[in-house]
Amino acid sequence: MSGFVEKPEPIQVPGLVHLHTGKVRELYRNEAGDLVMVASDRMSAYDWVLPTEIPDKGRVLTQLSLWWFDQLADLAPNHVLSTELPDGAPADWEGRALVCKSLRMVPVECVARGYLTGSGLAEYEETRTVCGLALPEGLIDGSELPAPIFTPATKAEVGEHDENVSYEEVARQVGADTAAALRQATLAVYARARDIARDRGVILADTKFEFGFAGGSGEDLVLADEVLTPDSSRFWPADQWQPGRAQPSYDKQFVRDWLTSPESGWDRGSEQPPPALPQQVVDATRAKYVEAYERLTGLSWS
Numbered sequence: 292m293s294g295f296v297e298k299p300e301p302i303q304v305p306g307l308v309h310l311h312t313g314k315v316r317e318l319y320r321n322e323a324g325d326l327v328m329v330a331s332d333r334m335s336a337y338d339w340v341l342p343t344e345i346p347d348k349g350r351v352l353t354q355l356s357l358w359w360f361d362q363l364a365d366l367a368p369n370h371v372l373s374t375e376l377p378d379g380a381p382a383d384w385e386g387r388a389l390v391c392k393s394l395r396m397v398p399v400e401c402v403a404r405g406y407l408t409g410s411g412l413a414e415y416e417e418t419r420t421v422c423g424l425a426l427p428e429g430l431i432d433g434s435e436l437p438a439p440i441f442t443p444a445t446k447a448e449v450g451e452h453d454e455n456v457s458y459e460e461v462a463r464q465v466g467a468d469t470a471a472a473l474r475q476a477t478l479a480v481y482a483r484a485r486d487i488a489r490d491r492g493v494i495l496a497d498t499k500f501e502f503g504f505a506g507g508s509g510e511d512l513v514l515a516d517e518v519l520t521p522d523s524s525r526f527w528p529a530d531q532w533q534p535g536r537a538q539p540s541y542d543k544q545f546v547r548d549w550l551t552s553p554e555s556g557w558d559r560g561s562e563q564p565p566p567a568l569p570q571q572v573v574d575a576t577r578a579k580y581v582e583a584y585e586r587l588t589g590l591s592w593s
């Protein structure tokens with residue numbers, strides 16, 4: 292079992308048509324036909340959208356994505372049209388609603404990895420490959436890879452796991468030209484972001500992008516969704532990096548640790564939904580998201 296512990300009721304705004312409830316975002320269409328993407332404070336872990344929100348998370352994700360879109364503008368066009376609040380939207384959408392180009396999304400999670408961990412490590416330990424790419428012997432949890440790799444995954448519905456696929460499988464699904472463009476763009480954006488993060492003492496271990504087309508498939512890919520946030524990326528403090536163990540990271544670590552601790556009383560393997568988070572886990576997680584924003588951008592949050 293997985294999915295939403297409590298399915299949220301989307302807010303209705305005159306002039307906006309509600310299209311979709313994602314794990315974190317609500318999508319609407321405005322009267323001009325553009326997409327209005329509103330990042331909530333929802334938190335997901337272990338394929339569940341938790342019953343507890345993390346205050347300011349939606350705003351942090353949105354502001355950090357906007358900052359990165361600027362850093363990347365010369366490498367990849369992006370979907371952002373405006374940060375202005377749509378007429379009639381609740382004031383509380385300020386800072387977390389974006390008006391975006393409505394794209395024909397490419398149904399591939401474009402993952403770049405510069406370091407080995409997570410599902411990449413699991414596959415490597417079985418086969419010495421990640422997404423079918425051969426890697427050298429002797430790598431351990433947190434090892435830097437000889438060079439960054441493109442490790443695509445298929446996009447899953449809420450509550451399902453994304454599944455790693457080979458480059459050849461992506462080419463079969465979206466065509467050879469689009470697959471090549473996805474790989475090129477993913478690795479180029481990863482390399483730029485990795486260098487920026489490194490200058491700020493942060494390792495960008497891996498990250499996921501989503502791309503779409505504004506027009507026909509022959510056109511340029513447009514970078515969409517969120518980019519280089521703690522929800523879409525593994526950020527590790529560089530001064531604590533130590534291969535051979537799980538790395539401390541700027542994300543849901545507190546949430547995962549608590550959910551899997553005896554204190555939560557939750558059994559990950561059971562059919563039961565996870566419980567509400569205690570206040571100290573909420574506070575520590577909010578602080579991590581804010582710290583990631585401040586560390587990466589060099590700006591202060593409040």
Ligand SMILES: Nc1ncnc2c1ncn2[C@@H]1O[C@H](COP(=O)(O)OP(=O)(O)O)[C@@H](O)[C@H]1O
Nearest residue numbers: 313314315316326370391392393394396515516
């Ligand atoms: N410019 C865009 N045009 C159309 N769909 C988009 C665009 N940018 C992002 N999306 C989609 O919006 C949704 C974002 O909501 P989110 O809560 O992050 O969803 P998910 O549960 O899939 O992670 C995703 O399905 C993503 O593919």
Ligand SMILES: [Mg+2]
Nearest residue numbers: 313314315516
């Ligand atoms: Mg998402």
